[in-house]
Amino acid sequence: MLRIGYVRLRDEASAVETTALKALGCHVVRAEESPGEDEAAVLMSILDFVGSGDQLVVTRLNNLGDSARAILDVLDRLQQRGAVLVIADPELTSEGSGGRALRAALEAVASVEPQPALRRRRPAADEILELQRAGVGPVEIARRLGVSRMTVWRKLKAVEA
CATH class of the missing domain: 1.10.10 (Arc Repressor Mutant, subunit A)
Structure with a gap:
């Protein structure tokens, strides 16, 4: 099992998040450094790389995207690859009943977001x-x-x- 940390660098707090991901046991920590047109290039490469049993670890859920739909897309790709999402704050994973509740909440929010x-x-x-x-x-x-x-x-x- 590989634990891959991911953070979007936005401010000084991002350095703290990188340190926190390493403390959470991430073997690799990748950061999205340059906001721009293809803002999630690093995240997409991680999603292409993860395998069955691997974990994508983020400190906060909003590191995965700016909308519930974007986060659901990440969850779907992880599920297709047999990987799991682990969120540090609040402590939550995409597995089990907590994962089902997370998905249900995101789907509810996505249903009212403008397209x-x-x-x-x-x-x-x-x-x-x-x-x-x-x-x-x-x-x-x-x-x-x-x-x-x-x-x-x-x-x-x-x-x-």
Whole structure:
């Protein structure tokens, strides 16, 4: 069994996390050093490398991604490879009942997260007006289009002016 530590370097706390991973018995600690377009390149290479019985160890769950969907994708890849996720804080693994509870919580959060494709898209004022005329409220318009409520309000004000 190989224990692989992973950390995303963001601030001074990242050095502490690297030390903590070594103290947790990680044979190897890999760090995501350069944020950019392919931000998770190191994580993806770890996921390609891990084998059955290996453990991916992180100090915090949010080191694996910025959304519940991204973290679920990591869990799925680990499961396909027969590997396990170990989280130091809070103490949790992807195995057993704790792992099932973790997955259920992440799936619940992912179900209400805006879809990435929708988040990048800017809705036209026409779309917002059409939904408003159909009797849809601003909060629901924002949810359907994957934008903030403020975006909806601004577009509606711009059309009124």
